[in-house]
Amino acid sequence: MKSILKKWSQLSLVKQIIIGLIVGTILALTIPQAAKPVVIFGSLFVGALKAIAPVLVLFLVMSAIAQHKSGHQTNMKSVILLYLLGTFLAGLIAVIASFIFPVGLTLVKGAEGVTPPGGVVEVLKTLLLNVVDNPVNAIVNANYIGILSWAILLGLALRNAADTTKTMISNFSDAVAKLVTWVIKFAPLGIMGLVFESITANGIDALLGYGKLLALLIGCMIFVALVVNPIIVFAAIRQNPYPLVFKCLKESGMTAFFTRSSAANIPVNMRLCEKLGLDKDSYSVSIPLGATINMAGAAVTISVLTLAAVHTLGIQVDLPTAILLSLLSAICACGASGVAGGSLLLIPLACSLFGIPADVAMQVVGVGFIIGVLQDSFETALNSSTDVLFTATAEYKEWRKEGKTINIQKAA
Secondary structure, three states, rough: OOHHHHHHHHHHHHHHHHHHHHHHHHHHOOOOOOOHHHHHHHHHHHHHHHHHHHHHHHHHHHHHOOOOOOOOOOOOOHHHHHHHHHHHHHHHHHHHHHHOOOOOOOOOOOOOOOOOOOOOHHHHHHHHHHHHOOOHHHHOOOHHHHHHHHHHHHHHHHHOHHHHHHHHHHHHHHHHHHHEEEEEEEEHHHHHHHHHHHHHHHOOOHOOHHHHHHHHHHHHHHHHHHHHHHHHHHHHOOOOOHHHHHHHHHHHHHHHHHOOOOOOOOHHHHHHHHHHOHHHHHHHHHHHHHHHHHHHHHHHHHHHHHHHHHHOOOOOOOOHHHHHHHHHHHHHOOOOHHHOOHHHHHHHHHHHHHHHHHHHHHHHHHHHHHHHHHHHHHHHHHHHHHHHHHHHHHHHHHHHHOOOOOOHHOOO
16 A cells, blocks of 8 residues: 555656546446545535635735835736736637637526626626625635735735744745645545536536537637637747646646636646746736636637627627627626626626627526536636736746746746
């Protein structure tokens, strides 16, 4: 047993996760009833990540800002610009693809119990109210906009605190980060439980009827991940971006695909940034911020499903309106975390741009729930892996300006 554990510990985390994925798939296909208890591993893993992430963000951001030295570069302006650009371009690609490959829908019921926001103003209002949420309430409800705002304010207030106070906060931050590494060690078991639950609970029968829609959605997300994002990275750092892109997809995207939660993936992304040698002052803020506003996958979902409804109803759309949809989907996607239900509940808002009635729009949301098992997995994988990708890109861009050597092959 000791020799087996020793060999297991020598494997990289990604290889361990792949083994867990394979085992979970085999169990689901061969002995689903007998192996049903393994579902608990997935629930425990995601629950632990979601529990530790708000505390990690609070202490990391607060500690980084409290100990920030004046004049030290944090690259946040570049990171935010990359987030917004990436989200807008994802929505634009989805609009273009929907015109090239128009898809119709068989409208269904199934979203009667949810209420979408009334407009963009309501989305932004919710986002702003989350900024001033009670700090304890923000941590309990994993409201990362609220956690970030309070962490930044507390960090600024502690800038002139005694060194012993700053050391104590830093020690708390290190301790929480250590807890995260312990949780992540259980990722293979967690992924095994999650993939088992996904296969046994949903199967693929319900998805087959929406093959074209899924192909368009997933195709757009893959195109953004493998073409659009690398072009953005290359424009910034003037080097082959693919080693970094594949590193982020492999180590961040893979876990996000199965956890289907950007919040749960924050600790994974923090750990990856540390492995890439990035500045802690930057990534401790940019990663939780990215989990809130960097929503390329959500922009794709909103655009594709909205235009699918447009094609189904035979509505004619001109180019300016289509571009406006790209902009609207980007804005809505950035506010998705402030609305219960995420990107799917923002579809009626986008549909209203074309005069589509609310009852029809909610049927489109019902279709989204049916395909959600794959749509949400790919969406979260794209969103979360891009957080690290753009954080690293902003820092490497500064390195290039300063004349430092950027060895992406070595970093990745």
